[in-house]
Amino acid sequence: MPKSKRLLELMMTVNRKRRFKVQELADEFGVSKRTILRDLQELSELGVPLYSEPGPHGGYQVVRERVLPPIAFTEGEAVSIFFAVDALRHYVSLPFESESSSALDKFYRHLPGDVRDRIDAMKNRVDIVTPRRRREAPCLAVLLNAAIDGRVLRIEYESAEAAAEAAVGGAIEGATEGKRGSKAKPGVRSIQPIGIYASNGLWYCPAYCFLREGVRVFRCDRIRSAEPDPAGTPPIDLEGRHLGNRKQYEPGHPSSGEGDGAAGKLRASLTPEGVRRCEPEPWLTEALSVLPDGGGMLEGRVPANDIGFYARFFAGLGREAAVLEPAELREAVRRELERALAHYS
Amino acid sequence: MPKSKRLLELMMTVNRKRRFKVQELADEFGVSKRTILRDLQELSELGVPLYSEPGPHGGYQVVRERVLPPIAFTEGEAVSIFFAVDALRHYVSLPFESESSSALDKFYRHLPGDVRDRIDAMKNRVDIVTPRRRREAPCLAVLLNAAIDGRVLRIEYESAEAAAEAAVGGAIEGATEGKRGSKAKPGVRSIQPIGIYASNGLWYCPAYCFLREGVRVFRCDRIRSAEPDPAGTPPIDLEGRHLGNRKQYEPGHPSSGEGDGAAGKLRASLTPEGVRRCEPEPWLTEALSVLPDGGGMLEGRVPANDIGFYARFFAGLGREAAVLEPAELREAVRRELERALAHYS
DNA sequence: CGAATTGTTGACGGAATCTGTCACCATTAT
DNA sequence: ATAATGGTGACAGATTCCGTCAACAATTCG
Numbered sequence A, B: 001m002p003k004s005k006r007l008l009e010l011m012m013t014v015n016r017k018r019r020f021k022v023q024e025l026a027d028e029f030g031v032s033k034r035t036i037l038r039d040l041q042e043l044s045e046l047g048v049p050l051y052s053e054p055g056p057h058g059g060y061q062v063v064r065e066r067v068l069p070p071i072a073f074t075e076g077e078a079v080s081i082f083f084a085v086d087a088l089r090h091y092v093s094l095p096f097e098s099e100s101s102s103a104l105d106k107f108y109r110h111l112p113g114d115v116r117d118r119i120d121a122m123k124n125r126v127d128i129v130t131p132r133r134r135r136e137a138p139c140l141a142v143l144l145n146a147a148i149d150g151r152v153l154r155i156e157y158e159s160a161e162a163a164a165e166a167a168v169g170g171a172i173e174g175a176t177e178g179k180r181g182s183k184a185k186p187g188v189r190s191i192q193p194i195g196i197y198a199s200n201g202l203w204y205c206p207a208y209c210f211l212r213e214g215v216r217v218f219r220c221d222r223i224r225s226a227e228p229d230p231a232g233t234p235p236i237d238l239e240g241r242h243l244g245n246r247k248q249y250e251p252g253h254p255s256s257g258e259g260d261g262a263a264g265k266l267r268a269s270l271t272p273e274g275v276r277r278c279e280p281e282p283w284l285t286e287a288l289s290v291l292p293d294g295g296g297m298l299e300g301r302v303p304a305n306d307i308g309f310y311a312r313f314f315a316g317l318g319r320e321a322a323v324l325e326p327a328e329l330r331e332a333v334r335r336e337l338e339r340a341l342a343h344y345s
Numbered sequence C: 001c002g003a004a005t006t007g008t009t010g011a012c013g014g015a016a017t018c019t020g021t022c023a024c025c026a027t028t029a030t
Numbered sequence D: 001a002t003a004a005t006g007g008t009g010a011c012a013g014a015t016t017c018c019g020t021c022a023a024c025a026a027t028t029c030g
Helices: A003-016 A022-029 A033-045 A075-090 A100-110 A113-123 A140-149 A162-166 A243-249 A272-278 A304-320 A327-344 B003-016 B022-029 B033-045 B075-090 B100-110 B113-123 B140-149 B162-166 B243-249 B272-278 B304-320 B327-344
Strands: A050-053 A059-062 A066-068 A071-074 A126-129 A153-157 A187-193 A196-199 A202-209 A214-219 A223-228 A263-270 A288-290 A296-303 A321-325 B050-053 B059-062 B065-068 B071-073 B126-129 B153-157 B187-193 B196-199 B202-209 B214-219 B223-228 B263-270 B288-290 B296-303 B321-325
Touching (some): A003 A022, A003 A059, A003 A066, A033 A050, A066 B075, A071 A075, A075 A113, A075 B065, A075 B075, A075 B100, A100 B071, A100 B075, A140 A153, A140 A187, A140 A196, A140 B113, A263 A304, A272 A288, A304 A327, A327 B321, B003 B022, B003 B033, B003 B059, B022 B033, B033 B050, B075 B113, B140 B153, B140 B196, B140 B202, B263 B272, B272 B288, B272 B296, B272 B304, B304 B321, B304 B327, B321 B327
Parallel strands (some): A126 B196
Antiparallel strands (some): A071 B065, A153 A223, A196 A202, A263 A296, A263 A321, A288 A296, B050 B059, B153 B223, B263 B296
């Protein structure tokens, strides 16, 4: 094998096995130790960060970084990657060990000059924004690792009742009615994380909660601390639950058919502005139809358990929506609005 | 220079100048044409997509793709890049020519096996979601290019009055009061895009509007078509406006000090749930303070022009908020709630 | 300490490769 | 037709590469 090819292969091999011995590679490539040594030195000069230790149990290691083999990207592909990673800068916390900005820097610096020019031209012309939040979520990495390995954690959570029950992801917050109070004192509970996801700039963690004996969604910025469960609670079988099929385990909403509790038929009319306000809600997209005049209709089902949540939602839409049925919901919205009105008279 | 180094340098050179002749490179590297030819063939075998044409004005070209030189990424960096790009899959439309999924595929395939394993383990455990929208925005690339080159476009826009005025980005929708109607008929106007940005799953395009003689924000999915202005309207000087300083040109809100119109002092108290609902609003973060019991206060200024917008917003919060001053706002919220209540009696 | 393991360096000659030259062909624009 | 440009094959000489050997250094383990 010619040297140039061997070097490239060596680069990949070395990256695959992070630790190795010279003799090992020599056998693998069918060349002498001396040659491998020479090659390794060359790789080193080319930027592969190798570190070696003599002695028994010694050997070579790729130390902090790994070298990606050359990749052929379209100019457009490189640009999309750049802006995708750039979008992450809006997040205060990320679950990955290293700053994404360092990756971005490296990527940018290695791009051929003219692609760089193109990116510069686009830099202040394209953005994928996420609401910037002040609250940090320090435990993301711990939660993520626990989810991957299926471990049980003990967490301190800010709001024992209300938030735990209610935080079901951005828009659906409050889907399950809970007794709300001013409980901000952290409570301790054991959970087994299923995964983490960011929505609208906040991180959420669906997890099996051993306290409530069921799956709940936690807001990661409210998790004050997370550590391996000291009681050694054995992990339960999550039956293949993960983020991909998460929806199935969430409280019912109009598009998801039968939730818990009897479901009633929902009909509501919307002004054009009402349509605009409903479009962002992912749990409504299926129920929403837009009329030619810009207004719209919502048609679906509302589980009896969630009347409270729906009432608040429609009250929030104010005059941009009018619930036609079910009657209970109309009544609930009316009560909701009257309670609000009480603040202003 | 040893061949191995020459090959790597050649790879980069070839990527810098996308078109070149063999003789040119031979001179540059101080070797013979024959050698360069051999090298080029090798690069070709290594995956660099070269294309050549004989004859005068012929020469070599790097055809569709470019090869990035080897980059040293931390394992963590590679993982962040993966999930950043993966997050883009939620978008129906992107302004880049090529699918970001192809970039992701390539990236994934070239990763060393164990990093790939790590990603696989995380795949259903981490997500950065964006509300999936049904509406496509077909003109993104056109708008972006016009913004980069400072060109004037003629667009067909769905809602001549309401949406043009109101679409000021996700949360601030409706910040400027406009006469809302059921106008869904597309209107034609000339604009000069400043940039495009995605917020909450929808694409927006701030642009100078020659019809309204000022900067407006357009929702890209409502732009039915966009083409170079046939009237040849000369571009205006945007005075360095771009996405980075966009905020300065937006209608005032509590944190941005003096808007147009006299500003009144705003004070409102929030329940803990109210705090939760206000936290996501970027334009409120400065005004919001959280009390130890979980409740909160909003303190800032409200421009007289925006009373209508604020009234709607607080009406939407329902009983989770109580405006204390100014009195005009209290009165406006009350009227808002009463109008809503009229639908339910 | 001494033995074993592993990396590090230098030297050298033979083997393998790379390179330049030259000759000739193919394609295309002018 | 002519000139410009890429493409290929062959071959000898130049260069690099490679294996072997030898000596040394650092570390672990008994």
